[in-house]
Amino acid sequence: MLQQALYLLEHTYGYSAFRGQQQHIIESALAGEDVLVLMPTGGGKSLCYQIPALIRPGLGIIVSPLIALMQDQVSTLTQLGIKAAFLNSTLSADERRTVAYDLRQGNIDLLYIAPERLLQPGTLQWLQQFQISLIAIDEAHCVSQWGHDFRADYLQLNQLREAFPGVPRIALTATATPRTQEEIVQRLELNAPKQFVSSFDRPNIRYSVQAKQDGRKQLIKFLATQRGNSGIIYCLSRKKVEATSEWLQSRGLNALPYHAGLPTELRAHHLTRFLREEEIIMVATIAFGMGIDKPDVRFVAHLDLPKSMEAYYQETGRAGRDGEPAEAWMVYGLNDVMHLSQMVDRSEAHEIFKRNEKAKLEALLGWCEETSCRRRSLLAYFGEQHETDCGNCDTCLTPPKTWDATEPARKLLSCIYRTGQRFGAGHVIDVLRGKMNERMKDLGHNHLSVFNIGAQLSEQKWRSIVRQLLVKGFIHSDADQYGAISLMERSRPLLRGEIQLFLREDIDSKPENMRKTKTSRYNEVSDNDRELWQALRACRKTLADEFGIAPYMVFHDATLMEMMEYRPETADQLLGISGVGESKLEKFGDAFLEVLREHAE
Template sequence: MSSSALHILQSVFGYPAFRGEQQAIIEHVASGGDALVLMPTGGGKSLCYQIPALLRDGCAIVVSPLIALMQDQVDALRQLGVEAAFLNSSLDAQAQREVERRFADGALKLLYVAPERLLTERCLDLIARTPVSLFAIDEAHCVSQWGHDFRPEYRALTILHERFPAIPRIALTATADAPTRREIVERLALESARQFVASFDRPNICYRVAEKDDARRQLKDFLVAHKGASGIVYCLSRRKVEDTADWLVEQGVAALPYHAGMDAAMRARNQQRFLREEGFVMVATIAFGMGIDKPDVRFVAHMDLPKSMEGYYQETGRAGRDGLPADAWLCYGLGDVVTLAQFIAQSESGEERKRVERRKLDELLGYAETTACRRQRLLAYFGETLPKPCGNCDNCLEPPETWDASVVAQKALSCVYRTGQRYGVTHLTAVLRGEADDRIRSLRHDELSTFGVGADLDKQQWRGVFRQLVATGLLTPDEEGYGTLRLTASSRDVLRGEKSVLLRRQADSAGRRAKRQKVRTERTRASLDIAPHEAALWDALRDLRARLAKEQGVPAYVIFHDATLLSMLRERPQTLSALGAISGVGERKLERYGEVFLGELAASANV
């Protein structure tokens, strides 16, 4: 079995060896066992069901939640010579009947189906009459009511176990904490399934968090290092998505908007352009992205705080699926915390749901404000221990300065108390700085003992102090929607001087920021190791790939990933056998594209 699986890996997919637990998973499923697989995005989850599908008799049914993902997976498999198809609403009636006929005739090895269609009696009856090798349930976290991508129809997938108990099932996800894993097992009746939990670490992603100052300027500075690269910018609201996309276009960035309120046809066109063309930046709400199978996304930027660590991990995980260096950048401020707290309070969810969501928000705030290694904090949330700091996050690369802010915290908390716990950061800062405007005088807040006691800090510094006091649980935003701050039970110990407060020092001067941006830019340019004398060939290989992809109507990465092109650039193969030894070049792709890529490499050698 292992030799057969390895042969398929090398000859069909073009990879020299299995990674992590891939081989164990494949052998278990191929021999008829059920499995729950937790593996990070880019870790090779799809191979864990695609190879067993090729090893076993019959056709594998892959449950997938998104049309775009199905199409990309099928395009990629067909490039490899694998008979695959999908059934979804993008097909007209005649095309659907043709796919069903091929499935019934045994002409397919993999069939991708949306959960809604799979649950219809027509589809279930078709499956009952046709040999099926296995069921693969992708994005299995959608079954969890506590998850960020809950899909009610996923709950009904237990019918697969009830109707077809002899057919092995493999459930896969890249995002699931311990409670979500338990719910997947329970809801999908996978109690007897073997669980494979790979490391959640994505070492190629550099994690950075910036305190929100001038968010658009900060985004523009960040994008300098990613000029011409594909990336995703997440915003919390639809309006902000459209405004940010328009502004980026004005700045000369090829940006496209995406949110659930857009016309469906326009949304689909923008997604297709992002997936199939190179160099576009997608500005989107979290409505965009689940299952996006684009390997060359070089960055993911968040202009607002996500709702949970799971959401943040999954969204940032869309960067660097090809294993090459990528950046995850989060820009957030106290306003984000207030907004999300209000969303939770004003939702129609029950108290248990609100309690879970508040806990998830607190975990994310702790990550955003930590002065320790961010990767260690992120992995710890998923129950994984990283023995030492990663060396590839902002806190490792540029260790933050901390300071004893116990007295400053006492001033801030006392001001909140003495003003009646009814005001927001702007008013509190004005009181602390001794700014006696008409409103402060009318409220007689200029007579308070805290008036002017914080004149030594500027407005930005106070904003940072209040943000960190909220993040550490010493203050909490009100739940009525007015942005005011209140004390918590933990505040008492600080006010009494029984607990010290250590905070991150605020942003540096513009000159220091410019220096850091220069370091980031140089790091990103060097990350792919494209030397000046290699640039022409690199561009030529990418242009050739783009032409081939356009001719066939498929994304460029379906031809070859960037990592494969980099290997060609480095190794300069001169024969088909040498080219075939490069990772990502299987037998079918070597047959289809070998001569033309060798020709491009030879032409560059003669220049």
């Protein structure tokens, strides 16, 4: 069976060898074993279930909660000559009947299906009439009630064990802590699964976090380093998504909004443009991104804090799927910290769940204030220990400065106490800086001993201190009291002068050496090759438009680079290029060979 797998890999997918643990995962699935796979985005998870499902007799079922990914995968598989289809809410009644007919005729090898549709009694009974080769459960972390992306439908997927006895099940995810891994195995009732945990490290992604001072100004400076690149900008609210995209458009950038409140047709149009056009920036809520298989997203930017480390890792994982250098950039500030904390406090969830969510948020906030290697800390959160610094994150490239904030912090804590622990950060800072207004007079806070004792520090500096004390657990923001700040038990020794406190020095702007980032090799094409490079890309775009697919579904940039480097002259030589399989050779080969002949030296 391994020979069959290697044959499929080379002749259908166009690759000469498996990567990482792919071969061992495929061998386990071919042997009929249940498997748990943890592999980072872009690591090649789909091959791990597609190949064994195609080799084993019967129909392969792939469970996915992501409509966009289903459609993308089926389009990609169709270009490879693989018979695939999907069943989800986007299909009309006639389209569903067509899929059912094709299944009965044996014209489908891989069926993508949403969990809520699969679990309908009629659907399960209907699928039991077919021989099933393998069941893949993608985004398996959705089964975890303690995870960042829980889906209630996933809790019922343990029914698959009884509905399809003896059929191997393979659960796959890019994001799971050790606790979540255990929960996946238990809730899906996997049978003594082989577990394959690849490194969570995405070394091609550079992680950078800045304190938010003027988010838009900081964003436009960052985007100046990304000219000509496609990327995603995440915002927490729909309103901010629309305002940010409009503002970027006014600055001459191809920015499109995407959130669940937009009309379905408009969302689909924007997604199509993002997938098929170059230099598009998608400004989105987290409703966008999961399941997007676009390989050349060069940056992911966060204008607001995500809710957890898992969410951050998943969202930044959209960048650099092709293995080329990419950026994960984020700004966050005091308002983000307080807003997310209040969201957790105000939720109607069970107290245990709220405590878990608060712990996840605190872990993310602590990571944002990290002063050592950011990548090592991120990987440690997922249980992966690295002994050396990465050299490719902001804290490695520009080690942050710290300062002795003991006395300013004590002044802040005293001010919170003397104003009754009933006011938000803005008013407390006004007292410290001696800002006189009507409210100050009405409250009589201008007569307090702490009034004007912090005038030497700017408002921005004080907000930085408040933010870091919140993160470190010295103070608390109460959602029920409109963000009123109160003291925590941990503040006592600091107030008494028993401990010394060093805080991170916020950087006003991006250091000069941080601008000297690695660039994609596609931006370093020599002058001699540039005309051919543009011609190959133009050929790909023409074919993509003709077939109604995204350009990367024709060939990835890496494949075009190999064509430019080796200049194949025949179909057999072109077949030797990575990413060129027999189906794509038949569909697209002549057009690319013609371009190569026209530019022969």
